[in-house]
Amino acid sequence: MPFAEWDEIFETGVEEFDLQHKKMIQILNLIYIYYQRRLDKKMIEQVFQQLTDYFQKHFASEEAMMESIEYPEEELAVHKSAHQEFLKAYLQKVHEGNVMELLKFVKNWWVSHVFHIDKKYGEFIKMKNK
Numbered sequence: 001m002p003f004a005e006w007d008e009i010f011e012t013g014v015e016e017f018d019l020q021h022k023k024m025i026q027i028l029n030l031i032y033i034y035y036q037r038r039l040d041k042k043m044i045e046q047v048f049q050q051l052t053d054y055f056q057k058h059f060a061s062e063e064a065m066m067e068s069i070e071y072p073e074e075e076l077a078v079h080k081s082a083h084q085e086f087l088k089a090y091l092q093k094v095h096e097g098n099v100m101e102l103l104k105f106v107k108n109w110w111v112s113h114v115f116h117i118d119k120k121y122g123e124f125i126k127m128k129n130k
Contacts, residue, residue, distance in 0.1 A: 002025075005025070013122030017062060017118070024054060028107065059087070086113070
C-alpha cells in the first residue's frame with residue numbers, strides 16, 4: 001500500500017502543476033518504500049535531495065506562473081511565504097533524520113497547501129478565462 005495516493009480532489013485545474021503534484025507523491029512513495037525495505041541511508045538521502053530539488057523547481061514554477069497571470073499580489077505573497085516556511089521546516093526535518101516524521105509532515109502539509117492555497121490559483125485562472 002502506498003504512503004500517499006493521488007485523487008482527483010487534489011486537482012488545481014492547472015495540468016502542469018497537477019502533474020508535478022503527482023510526481024511529488026511518487027517520490028514520497030519511493031522514499032516510503034526505501035524506508036520500509038530498510039535500504040541504505042545514503043539512498044534515502046539521495047531521494048530526499050531529489051524531492052528537495054523538485055519542491056524548489058515546483059515552487060518557482062508556480063510562483064512564476066502566478067506572476068505571469070497577474071495573480072493578486074497579496075495572495076501571491078501568502079503563497080510565496082507558505083513555500084518558504086515549508087522549505088525551512090522541511091530542511092530542518094531532513095536534518096533531524098526521522099524519515100517517517102518527515103514523510104508525515106510533507107504529506108500533511110501538501111494536502112493542506114493544495115486545498116487551502118493552490119486551488120485558489122486554479123479558481124483564479126478559471127474566472128479569468130470566463
